[in-house]
Amino acid sequence: MMDVHRANQIHTRFQVTTSPPGPIYNPPPSFQLLSLGSASDQTPCYINPQSNQSSQRDRSTPHNIIYSHNADGSVQQIIPNAPVSSMIQPGRQGKNIPPCFLPSVNEGMQRCSPQQMPHYSPHSPHQAISAAFQPPFMHQMSLNGPQSPVQKQPPFGSSSFTPCGGEGSSHPLAVQLTTTGTISDFITNAAQERIITPQSPISESRYGLDPELLPSVVKVMEEDRAEWEGKVFVSEPFSRLPPLATTSCIIEDNGNASPFAIRSTCYCVPCEGQTALLSRLPMGALVTPLAKQNAGEKPLLVCNQSECIIGCRCCGASMCPAMDWQDCGQRFYCPFCGKLTEVPWQHYQPTKGVNGDRVDKDKRPELSMGSYEILNTQKDEPAALVLAIDVSATALRQGHLEFVTQQIHTLLTSINREDGDASDIRVGLMTYDSRIHLYDLSPVLTRPHMLVITETEDLQLPVREGLLVSLKECMDGIDSVLQLIPQFSPESDDPTGVSMDLPVKAGLAVLQTLNCPGKLLIFHTAPLIEMGLKNTSSGFFGCHKPKSIFQPSEFAVSLAKECIHQGCGVHLFVLSQQNVGGAWPGHVPYLTGGALHKYSHLQGELDRERFSTDLKTIVETDTGFKAELRIFVSKDLRVSGSYGLFVPGPSPSQVAMATLDERTTVAVELAHSRALDETRGAAIQAVLSYTTQNGDMRTRVHTLTLRCSRQLQDTFRLFQAQTLLTFYCKKMYCSVLERPLQELREELQTDVTEALASYRKHCCSASVSAGQLVLPQYLRALPVYINSLRKSEVLLPGLRSSVHQRLQQRCQVLSMDTCSTTTHFYPHLLPLPLSADGSNPPSPVDVLRCCSASLEPRGLYLVHAPLTLLLWVGTQVPIRTLVELFNTSCFSSLPSGETKLPILDNPLSVKIQSFINTLNSKAPWARKLWVVKQGDTCEEALQRHLVEDKSPNGGASYADFLYHLHVNSVRMLQ
16 A cells, blocks of 8 residues: 555646536536537437337337437437436435445455445545445445345346447447446346356356447457558558557558557647646557568668758757758758757758748658668678577486577578578677687687686686687588587586576677677576576575565666677577576566577477577567667657666666567657647657668668647547557556556556546537446447456466566567557457368458357367467367367367377368468467367466456456446546
């Protein structure tokens, strides 16, 4: 529990200004001067589209629907039934009712009764209040069913959701959650009378809600694909909302950066800071500097530094279409600092008119393109590849070295045969146990020379040119060393293990000696001990001061900073069969843009295939080295925070990274310093300076220009749920280093609750009853996304998730882009064909809702997520399907758990194998296929990915979470 003073210091953004008793849509006094909508929004117009006969028939059932035309031309579905007062206890009407806490099971506490549920004050939403509060909607309800007979009410579930409005409309979503009578009376009878198909207990709603009638992520993605799949989206200044990150489309750069490079949380920035706070949603952007161009798009244009127009000399921003030319092209106005800059005479060109565009705009990428790249005149050292192999006694006994050296030899041989820059890569080789063995691979030598370094405390390397040699020149020497490594004899057997800082410091020293960036690949087998501590395995708990288990040690951060300065990305392959000990070795790899790859049984075929795939992907992935990302925003905005997988620097607007690839994404949070000019809009620019594999120094510029508005409704209209999910994920996963997990989960719930309350109060074009859920058009999927984030293993640990698994998942998710993050928190549930006779091949378009109700015993389903690939097999799958796919006719004899589908010569097997290979080719890491049989013990692995259901670790179902959001948001308005 936080003290009040501390909570108010940290969470000032979430403070709510209360209003006196009165109508729920009257703004509080402090907001009376804000323009929250037109006058017509407050005067709804009702239309009954049905005849008198149909209306008379509908009065007997809860299907009464009234459509309200909004001021923006869209149509809102309204079902007015329960008055607001029916949701509030008589003694609390007209008062400010705090939101209740969403209970969950196994969150480190016992299941609480409704009378024991804590609540939070709207003045400090994250401060727990010790006084008990009985929610009015539960005072006559038991979690297991009704306790007393009540009057019969119509069953719940008869309302429907019908999106209305044309292209670009922003109609809200209104779904009826209650009918006439009190909520407690209705819920208890709805649970008794509602007739639905049998579902698993984990998919049932505690309040009798039908999940099929709630907003669907699948439907949202289907609608976006129908609009943009395979089409061209023109990205231009002040453009409309872009396609979702999960939709494959072609982006045409017409002065604004591609949404795959910069994606704003909102494409209409509030002019006033007070209006931004009123929305209760974050204002920021997601930056993926090296985002890959989609097929069919024009390649990124490159201009030489000497020919490119220099940007602002005051703030350092690069030239972009957002610059405003003045005085016939002699000067330009910088939107990022608000100052004027003279144009050098050699770059001067007149403009079309006094304040028009330059006449050479279409010929210069920096004047016409939202994204372009500058090739600097200076050149850096080419990047190198350093291989460090563990040859300790443990590694020699395990028998992994022969396979590892064979895979390294195969990979280097394939690279050596390629044409271009890849074949010129410089390679270094070392082995280690308690000492460091370096190899001089100079081509002038008849055979490689080994250099043994025994003093590892203060590591000093001899300056030898042969430590890093071009692959073309040293392939024979590397081949001879790789053949001898499995034949090494152990010289010492240290049972305490090998500290991970030893190979990292040695590889870093090799790169520092020759002053070049590179990738350091470590193949480790011996037991691991914590960095900097030679004689302990206490791990995170060896420190005297309290800290989060997610925090890296000071030594690890210091070593990561040295790697960042040198541009050294560390990739660690842990080959031991036993679990990692007290120290988690992934901090330095992930903080330097690398990764941790663990293989429990490298003797098995599955792990060996995954190892080969990961090794090839790491070496062949296009990577930027010595990267520095600078963020520029309009002069009336500021960067208040940056979140991602990097070591934070002194300024949130500057991020330094050792390496980054096409998926590396950074979230930046923005805040107002002054009011924005509505006519100029807002601009965000991301400038990435980095070095390529061959040593070219480049600067990539992405500029995004957004419109501004004083209308709060315009702001809500242009939010996207997937972008908010990714932003919240990066912010919360970075906050776990300093703040309690329970506090972060409560903050997520409070943020969404306040946003829904604000939208309901200030943006609804017609008065709606308290029983109606109202959501902005493009935020329909936000509740299910936020609920999935709240009950993820990082924020809500499960009973079977270890600390190391949570640490690994946090770093993996932090390094994902928007598309991968969205798929991680809402996996794709894909039905597979049962036969190849006349059936279409499976497609990601055929996504089902992530709940157990979507699974049928006669079906095959594939759960596809960036880190997971599960194949669920129902008990009633036809025998023919089992034979064609698994080569068995008995369900009980199917393999369960990690497995590999047999390669069979029949159309069904070929089709599904091809589909799985296609999905694996797009995944950031190699994945093993899990086969989950219905009713098997390993079915819990599937339940963790059915995010709309109750989670095995205690997280609430989507229906229950959405119900609590709705009730709490209505309470906040009283």
